[in-house]
Amino acid sequence: MGGALLTLFLVSLAVFSISLLMGGDAAEAILGQSATPEALAGLRASMNLNAPPYLRYLEWAGGLLRGHLGTSLITGLPIAEMILPRLASSLQLAGLTALVSVPFALTLGIIAAVKRGSFLDRAISMATIGIVSVPEFLIATIAVLIFAVTLHWLPALSSSRDIFSVTDLIRVFAMPVMTLSCVVVAQMIRMTRAAVCDALDSSYVEAARLKGVSPARLVLGHALPNAIGPIANAIALSLSILLGGVIVIEVIFNYPGIARLMVDAVSTRDLPLIQTVAMIFSATYLMLVTVADIVAILANPRLRHR
Amino acid sequence: MTTSIPITPAPRKGVRPRFSLVLGAVIVGFWLVVAVLGPMVAPHSPGQVVDLDVFSPMSSAFPLGSDYLGRDVLSRMLVAARYTVFIALIATLIAAACGIFCGLVAASGGWPDAVLSKVFDTVNAIPSLMFGLVVIASLGASTTVLIGTLALVFTPGAFRTARALALNVTALDFVTVARARGERLPYIVVREILPNVLGPLAADFGLRFVFVTLLLSGLSFLGLGVQPPIADLGALVRENIAGLGFGSSAVLVPAFAIASLTIGMNLLIDAVSARRAGGGR
Numbered sequence: 001m002g003g004a005l006l007t008l009f010l011v012s013l014a015v016f017s018i019s020l021l022m023g024g025d026a027a028e029a030i031l032g033q034s035a036t037p038e039a040l041a042g043l044r045a046s047m048n049l050n051a052p053p054y055l056r057y058l059e060w061a062g063g064l065l066r067g068h069l070g071t072s073l074i075t076g077l078p079i080a081e082m083i084l085p086r087l088a089s090s091l092q093l094a095g096l097t098a099l100v101s102v103p104f105a106l107t108l109g110i111i112a113a114v115k116r117g118s119f120l121d122r123a124i125s126m127a128t129i130g131i132v133s134v135p136e137f138l139i140a141t142i143a144v145l146i147f148a149v150t151l152h153w154l155p156a157l158s159s160s161r162d163i164f165s166v167t168d169l170i171r172v173f174a175m176p177v178m179t180l181s182c183v184v185v186a187q188m189i190r191m192t193r194a195a196v197c198d199a200l201d202s203s204y205v206e207a208a209r210l211k212g213v214s215p216a217r218l219v220l221g222h223a224l225p226n227a228i229g230p231i232a233n234a235i236a237l238s239l240s241i242l243l244g245g246v247i248v249i250e251v252i253f254n255y256p257g258i259a260r261l262m263v264d265a266v267s268t269r270d271l272p273l274i275q276t277v278a279m280i281f282s283a284t285y286l287m288l289v290t291v292a293d294i295v296a297i298l299a300n301p302r303l304r305h306r
Numbered sequence: 307m308t309t310s311i312p313i314t315p316a317p318r319k320g321v322r323p324r325f326s327l328v329l330g331a332v333i334v335g336f337w338l339v340v341a342v343l344g345p346m347v348a349p350h351s352p353g354q355v356v357d358l359d360v361f362s363p364m365s366s367a368f369p370l371g372s373d374y375l376g377r378d379v380l381s382r383m384l385v386a387a388r389y390t391v392f393i394a395l396i397a398t399l400i401a402a403a404c405g406i407f408c409g410l411v412a413a414s415g416g417w418p419d420a421v422l423s424k425v426f427d428t429v430n431a432i433p434s435l436m437f438g439l440v441v442i443a444s445l446g447a448s449t450t451v452l453i454g455t456l457a458l459v460f461t462p463g464a465f466r467t468a469r470a471l472a473l474n475v476t477a478l479d480f481v482t483v484a485r486a487r488g489e490r491l492p493y494i495v496v497r498e499i500l501p502n503v504l505g506p507l508a509a510d511f512g513l514r515f516v517f518v519t520l521l522l523s524g525l526s527f528l529g530l531g532v533q534p535p536i537a538d539l540g541a542l543v544r545e546n547i548a549g550l551g552f553g554s555s556a557v558l559v560p561a562f563a564i565a566s567l568t569i570g571m572n573l574l575i576d577a578v579s580a581r582r583a584g585g586g587r
Binding site: 006007008010011014015018019129130132133134135136137138141144145149240243247248251262263265266267269271274275277278281282285286289 | 424425428429431432433435436437439440442443444516520523524527528530540543547550551552553557561562564565568569571572573576
């Protein structure tokens, strides 16, 4: 816990100091071409840009902690107002993806580990290597090509606004969720398989097998509980990949999520907005990792006394 | 820390590893040759509009068709492949060099270990694409910034692997013997530890090259990577995305080119690490 908070603090330092590297400052960015030296000086004073960096950092970080996210340079709107609806729709997408991909990946990973060396195992491992090495946008474009262009089953663009029924929900989310799942699932299957294989190779599983325990109980009752720690880690890591993958997916499907807001902010160099979104993503990542650590400790009493 | 990397079961001996070794080597070798020689054999100038039609299909005049402005896709591909391969290669080399150096330093323990581990944990806690976006938003998207960002994003991974591997080896008897002989630290690191971790480090290098290529292509696809007038494979996909609707080769060929490069590299790594005493990922 303490470690994660320290890391979050260091991340905020890093994100803030990168913005110091930017040539010019926020005042120049706002005024653009029409900047006169007087206007620049005035704006700098009103935005407190003349203060030394550490004071500005304290102000920025303190604001984040109290929920004051600042205002966007480009639109002038409060950042919190811009982010909230976008964050909600991104979470919707990520949540649905996790709901689909986690059970799917765990099942396939466990099956591959149990049937180690079989044709099925090899097929799964070939498929995961293939998917891991392919860029997200290739999977997405192929999906659009097949389902939207050729078959006309699904719309090529997704918007959560025109959802009136379950069918609408499926139609809108099918392709983004499918593509994102592909990205996430491969890594998760590989790591689950490795964890379960490790557990199956251990001497207590060997002993249980010699005792005559049925294969199903061997896997579910003996091997799996001991693989929960690594599997929780695999899930956390994969979901953090989801955070990155979501950026490309939202752009391709024109999905109004937070990642697209981020990409737009980068092209307009709207730094306050970028910093806030980066902090949200990093905090989410750290939270996932911490939860995975806690699950691992709960699942393995030996870790409690380290 | 003895088994930090999961060991897969006994390698499947026989045709498959050798087949994927050859296939992987051929694909990766092909792209290296294209990256070095490609621009010299390009039939047209990559920026020149040579076709009156746009998104025309493959023909004898234009083997890979033409793009959204009527430029020759083959010529653009040959030049773009050079950017993708070289930018990814340079970034991976920098990341691996920094990561291995810091990893070996950290493996000798003490406060450098604590500091380095914390620093790299921090960099790792920012999702890689997000990190790239923040840096590029601040510094602008030049090729130098791009290489630096990619290298920085993937140094922590290289660091972690190098550190874990070195720690495993440090615990072995021959290192203790070398220490007892009174060898100096640089000698122990260079002559005793490094040769024993070179194989896994090479596999890690390949894997990191794959990640770098994917991130670079992703950034370029978002329009935040390599900037016009030059284009890498990801940028080619982006500028021709309008052709997707009718399956134009201008968008499909670069997309599949990236995939073939990364899959080839993965096959190569898997085959090489399967050969090495059954270890692998």
